[in-house]
Each structure stands twice: as C-alpha cells, then as structure tokens.
Amino acid sequence: MKTYLMFTAKAFSNQMAYRSEVWFRLLGNFVTILIQVAIWKAVIGEVDVGQVSIETMTTYSILNTLLTALLLNGISGKVDSSLKSGSISSELVKPISYPLYLLFEGLGGSVYQLVFTAVPSFLIAWLYFGIMPPASPVFLAAYVTALLMALAISFLLGYLVSLIAFWFMNHFALSWMLGGLLTIFSGSFLPLWLFPPTWEGVAKLLPFQFLGYVPASLYLGVIPAESILGVFIAGIIWIAILLLIVQWLWKKAISRLVIQGG
Amino acid sequence: MSIISVSGVTKIYRQYRRFPGIIGSVRSLFTRQYSEEIAVKDITFSIEKGEAVGYLGPNGAGKSTMIKMMTGILLPSAGEVRVLNEIPHKARKNNSQHLGVVFGQRSQLWWDLPVTDSFELHKYIYKISDESYRKNLGFCTELLSLSDFINKPVRQLSLGQRMRVEIAMALLHEPEILFLDEPTIGLDVMAKDQIRQFLRAVNQEKKTTILLTTHDMKDIEEICPRMIIVNKGSLVYDGSVAALRSKLGDERRVVIEFAQDPGSIEISGLTLIKEEGSRKTFLFTRNGTTVFDYVSRIAEKYPIEDVSIEDVDIESIIRRLYKQLAAEDEESQGRQPILVGGAN
Numbered sequence: 001m002k003t004y005l006m007f008t009a010k011a012f013s014n015q016m017a018y019r020s021e022v023w024f025r026l027l028g029n030f031v032t033i034l035i036q037v038a039i040w041k042a043v044i045g046e047v048d049v050g051q052v053s054i055e056t057m058t059t060y061s062i063l064n065t066l067l068t069a070l071l072l073n074g075i076s077g078k079v080d081s082s083l084k085s086g087s088i089s090s091e092l093v094k095p096i097s098y099p100l101y102l103l104f105e106g107l108g109g110s111v112y113q114l115v116f117t118a119v120p121s122f123l124i125a126w127l128y129f130g131i132m133p134p135a136s137p138v139f140l141a142a143y144v145t146a147l148l149m150a151l152a153i154s155f156l157l158g159y160l161v162s163l164i165a166f167w168f169m170n171h172f173a174l175s176w177m178l179g180g181l182l183t184i185f186s187g188s189f190l191p192l193w194l195f196p197p198t199w200e201g202v203a204k205l206l207p208f209q210f211l212g213y214v215p216a217s218l219y220l221g222v223i224p225a226e227s228i229l230g231v232f233i234a235g236i237i238w239i240a241i242l243l244l245i246v247q248w249l250w251k252k253a254i255s256r257l258v259i260q261g262g
Numbered sequence: 263m264s265i266i267s268v269s270g271v272t273k274i275y276r277q278y279r280r281f282p283g284i285i286g287s288v289r290s291l292f293t294r295q296y297s298e299e300i301a302v303k304d305i306t307f308s309i310e311k312g313e314a315v316g317y318l319g320p321n322g323a324g325k326s327t328m329i330k331m332m333t334g335i336l337l338p339s340a341g342e343v344r345v346l347n348e349i350p351h352k353a354r355k356n357n358s359q360h361l362g363v364v365f366g367q368r369s370q371l372w373w374d375l376p377v378t379d380s381f382e383l384h385k386y387i388y389k390i391s392d393e394s395y396r397k398n399l400g401f402c403t404e405l406l407s408l409s410d411f412i413n414k415p416v417r418q419l420s421l422g423q424r425m426r427v428e429i430a431m432a433l434l435h436e437p438e439i440l441f442l443d444e445p446t447i448g449l450d451v452m453a454k455d456q457i458r459q460f461l462r463a464v465n466q467e468k469k470t471t472i473l474l475t476t477h478d479m480k481d482i483e484e485i486c487p488r489m490i491i492v493n494k495g496s497l498v499y500d501g502s503v504a505a506l507r508s509k510l511g512d513e514r515r516v517v518i519e520f521a522q523d524p525g526s527i528e529i530s531g532l533t534l535i536k537e538e539g540s541r542k543t544f545l546f547t548r549n550g551t552t553v554f555d556y557v558s559r560i561a562e563k564y565p566i567e568d569v570s571i572e573d574v575d576i577e578s579i580i581r582r583l584y585k586q587l588a589a590e591d592e593e594s595q596g597r598q599p600i601l602v603g604g605a606n
C-alpha cells in the first residue's frame with residue numbers, strides 16, 4: 001500500500017513540472033462556467049425549466065466543471081500507448097500490480113488537480129458567481145461519497161476503453177466516443193431532469209450519470225433523501241460490473257501479450 | 263545447479279493479417295489469416311551463477327525475444343526456460359524481485375522528475391532497506407559518476423547519462439541476475455566505455471550474473487568471457503571469445519588516410535579491400551607481426567595523415583563462422599551444424 005501511495009506522491013510531483021499551466025486551467029474553467037451561467041440565464045428567462053432557479057443552475061455548472069478536472073478517464077491514453085509501444089514490458093517485470101499502479105498514479109494527478117485547479121476555481125467561482133451551500137449535511141456527505149464513486153467509475157471506463165482499443169481499433173476513436181457519451185449522458189451540462197422522459201430513462205440506466213448528474217444533484221438535494229441509497233447501490237453495481245469486465249479483459253490482454261509479444 | 267537453463271526453446275510469433283483503413287480494421291477482427299515468424303529456433307544453453315555472458319547477434323536474430331522469455335513476459339512456443347529454478351512466466355512476480363532488467367530502448371524512469379525520485383520509487387517497489395539502498399546507491403553513484411546529474415529531471419539527461427541511470431536503478435535491489443537488452447545501443451564511445459567497465463565491476467565484485475544482448479562485438483570482449491552467438495533464431499556459437507578468435511583467425515580492418523594517393527601499394531600480410539582515392543582500407547590478419555609494424559613500414563615510404571583500426575563487425579564474423587562451418591561440413595559429413603567451442 002505504501003508503495004502505491006508513493007506512486008500517487010510521485011505523480012503529484014511530476015505534475016508540478018507543468019505548474020505554469022495552472023493559470024490556463026483556471027482561466028479555462030472560469031470561461032466555461034461563465035458561458036454556462038450565461039446560457040442558463042437566457043434559458044431560464046425564456047422557458048419553463050421546472051422548479052430550478054438560476055442559482056441552482058449556476059451551482060450545478062460550477063460543480064460539474066470542477067469535477068471534470070478530477071476524473072480519471074484520461075488514463076486510457078497511457079495504457080493504450082504502453083500496450084502498443086511495448087513499454088508495458090518494463091511495468092510487468094516489476095513486482096507490482098499494473099492496474100493498481102495505474103489507479104494510484106492517476107489519483108496523484110487528481111489530487112494535483114484538486115489542489116491547483118479545483119479548489120482555486122471553486123474560490124473564484126464562489127466570489128464571482130456565488131455558490132449555494134449543500135442542501136444539508138447528509139447531502140454533503142452523500143456528495144463526497146458520490147465523488148469517490150465518480151473517481152472509481154471514470155477510472156474503470158478509461159481503463160476499459162484502453163483495453164478494448166488494444167484489440168480492436170484505434171484508441172482515439174474509442175476515447176472520442178467515450179467523451180461524447182460522457183458529455184451527453186453524464187448530465188454534466190444538461191441535467192438529466194431536463195431530458196425528455198425516454199432519454200432520462202436511458203441515461204439513468206447507464207453508468208455515465210455518476211460522473212456528473214449524480215454528485216451535483218446530491219449536493220443540491222435534487223435527488224430526494226429516500227432515493228440516495230438506491231442511487232449508491234446502482235453505483236456500486238456499476239463499479240462491480242466494470243471491475244469484472246476490466247479484470248477479464250486485462251487477463252486476456254496479458255495472455256495475448258505473453259503469447260504474441262504485443 | 264544452473265541459475266538459467268534454456269532447453270530446446272523455440273518462439274514462433276503469429277501475426278494476424280491486418281487490413282488498412284477503417285473498414286479494414288473491422289475486417290481484421292474477423293480474419294484468421296496469419297503469417298508465422300520463427301524468432302528463436304530450438305536454442306539450448308545454461309548459465310551458472312556469477313557468469314557474465316554476451317548474447318550476440320545481428321538485428322532480428324531473436325535476442326530481445328530470448329530476454330523476454332527469461333524475464334517471464336513472453337511464453338516460449340516450445341521447450342523450457344528456467345530462471346532461478348522457476349518457470350519465469352509462472353513466477354513472474356516472485357522472480358522479478360531477484361532480477362534486474364534494462365531494456366536499452368525503453369526508459370523505466372519518470373520523465374519529469376529528478377533521477378533521485380525514480381530511485382526512491384524503486385526503493386519502495388522492491389522494498390529495499392534503507393541501509394542496502396544507501397550502500398548500493400553509493401556504489402553506483404561513484405562508479406557511474408551519477409552525482410553530476412542525479413538531481414536533474416530525467417528529460418534533461420543525455421542518452422549516455424540516462425542509460426547509466428537505468429543500469430544503476432536495475433541494480434539497487436541487488437538482483438541475482440542482471441539482464442540487459444542492448445545497453446550500449448546509440449551511445450558514444452566514452453559512455454560505452456564507462457558502462458562496460460561498470461558492468462565488469464558489478465560482475466566481479468558483486469558476483470551478479472549478467473546476461474547482455476548486443477550487436478557490438480566490443481561489448482562482449484570487455485565484459486563477458488563467454489559469448490553466445492545467434493543468427494536468424496538459431497544458436498551458432500557458444501564458447502569463449504578467445505576460442506572463437508583462434509577458430510576464425512584474428513582479423514582487423516585498417517583504414518589509412520594518405521597525404522597523397524600513393525597509387526597501388528602492395529605489402530604482404532595486408533589485403534587491400536577498399537580504395538577511395540587517398541583513403542584505403544586493408545584487411546589485416548594477425549600472424550606474429552602487429553598492425554603497428556605494418557603501418558610504420560608503410561609510413562616510411564608514404565606520408566600518412568590518419569590511421570584507424572576497426573574490429574571486424576558481427577555480420578562478417580557470422581559470415582565467416584558460416585563459411586568455416588560449411589568447410590568443416592565438407593570435411594566430415596553429417597556433423598551437427600553448431601559450433602560449441604572450448605568454453606572458458
């Protein structure tokens with residue numbers, strides 16, 4: 001465990017080499033939030049969007065923009081390139097588990113983003129746009145739990161994409177597709193409660209909602225308290241399903257690697 | 263008991279046919295057409311604890327494939343590999359604790375972090391005690407002169423510096439066997455030299471068993487008393503460097519740059535093999551007289567600008583090995599086409 005935490009620590013310091021990027025990220029996040037808020041202001045003035053206020057939508061936009069920085073689906077590029085270039089060999093000759101190494105290394109990046117992007121962006125957004133407090137302490141706790149689930153699910157989805165790419169086609173096509181699915185079905189821009197009922201139903205059957213809609217709605221208390229448990233159970237089932245698929249594919253990838261040499 | 267034993271090992275790569283384009287990539291999913299490539303062909307050898315063995319062969323001879331099978335990241339198609347008495351593929355994690363591996367063309371370092379950070383991570387991965395970490399780091403730092411750049415980020419290192427770091431890292435956990443796949447590829451003469459001296463010291467002082475692949479004959483002469491030569495997957499020689507030299511005759515190439523083109527010159531013992539104006543290349547066979555004798559004899563008659571002496575490259579050694587084998591084959595029909603020269 002200590003070994004894996006070292007990976008997190010090193011990945012964190014590794015990112016420090018790029019700290020000049022921090023300003024661009026802060027600016028990027030600010031602009032993203034600014035545009036979303038402007039859109040919602042225009043929309044809420046014109047059409048009925050249910051019982052939500054502009055404050056709610058502002059907070060929803062801010063939470064989702066910041067969450068995107070923390071997610072781990074970006075690891076897919078790393079796995080893909082190390083499988084294809086064969087540098088996976090160097091990882092396999094070490095006495096460590098490669099998937100765990102990946103996860104903990106990815107977390108180092110997330111912690112870095114949390115400290116240097118999410119927290120400062122949050123403060124800026126709070127001062128400039130205002131952020132609603134969490135609906136209640138219970139919802140705050142649910143929100144934090146949902147964030148951890150979002151990390152796990154985003155990691156598993158990214159890992160899954162890279163493993164699929166190992167066999168089938170190019171990783172960009174798949175990552176791009178994942179990106180598209182995430183943009184729409186996570187509800188990170190358009191909350192699921194604004195979807196037409198059929199599509200809302202579809203979105204709620206997919207794992208992507210945990211990477212946007214679920215955490216933000218828990219924070220805001222949009223999801224009723226009695227549904228929280230059900231949502232978490234669904235999340236855990238998704239984690240379990242993805243974990244099984246990924247384990248199975250990883251075993252296949254390794255045995256192919258060991259027989260065919262990449 | 264041998265620390266490494268390879269018996270009758272063959273590796274056949276099967277490459278499924280791929281079709282170009284997007285439609286092609288979908289088609290590739292369903293095709294079962296493949297071609298086979300025999301990378302390693304029925305190879306047998308064993309290595310004792312403490313040996314330093316050079317695994318020599320031209321590009322594509324199957325050297326990396328053999329290293330991968332010994333480190334457990336590739337399964338042989340036939341035959342058996344045993345390393346530290348285990349099947350490497352099955353005991354990969356356990357064995358890895360006792361192996362050091364350097365892949366010359368691949369870095370194991372963290373690109374943006376100082377060298378020391380990669381070392382420290384290595385310490386955790388291999389659970390190295392503080393004391394032996396300090397001791398081993400000291401040994402490597404001194405002999406490889408790492409202290410000049412140990413605090414620099416890896417991306418700022420030259421290739422030679424990086425390779426020294428890779429080798430040092432592979433030794434921090436005191437492995438019993440050190441595998442190096444082309445550790446000197448692409449390095450300048452100075453860096454090559456330092457690495458060779460270091461590896462020799464590691465083998466002699468720490469008694470680490472070393473197996474290194476290379477296509478540079480010189481690596482072997484300076485580090486390894488024993489060499490194994492492979493070509494197109496097959497083992498063609500296993501024995502000492504000295505035995506091979508005496509077997510093949512000790513040839514060297516002498517390139518002389520004359521002040522002016524001397525026209526045709528004849529000196530018995532030197533064979534002219536290439537002529538580019540005032541620059542001439544001779545083949546020299548050792549026969550009691552040294553190269554310098556010849557050169558000074560030439561220099562008495564013609565002014566010389568520059569002289570360089572090159573060892574014969576691996577390709578021509580193998581070519582001559584084959585010629586030799588063919589000649590012996592004619593003498594005694596039905597002989598096994600493998601030379602196993604007087605080991606050590």
Ligand SMILES: Nc1ncnc2c1ncn2[C@@H]1O[C@H](COP(=O)(O)OP(=O)(O)O)[C@@H](O)[C@H]1O
Nearest residue numbers: 260261262275299301321322323324325326327
């Ligand atoms: N993963 C692979 N799939 C198919 N063929 C391979 C693979 N790896 C190596 N080969 C082939 O096997 C032969 C030996 O390769 P290799 O072991 O890398 O040689 P060396 O390291 O001596 O240059 C080469 O002809 C190479 O093209």
Ligand SMILES: [Mg+2]
Nearest residue numbers: 325326327444
């Ligand atoms: Mg090679």
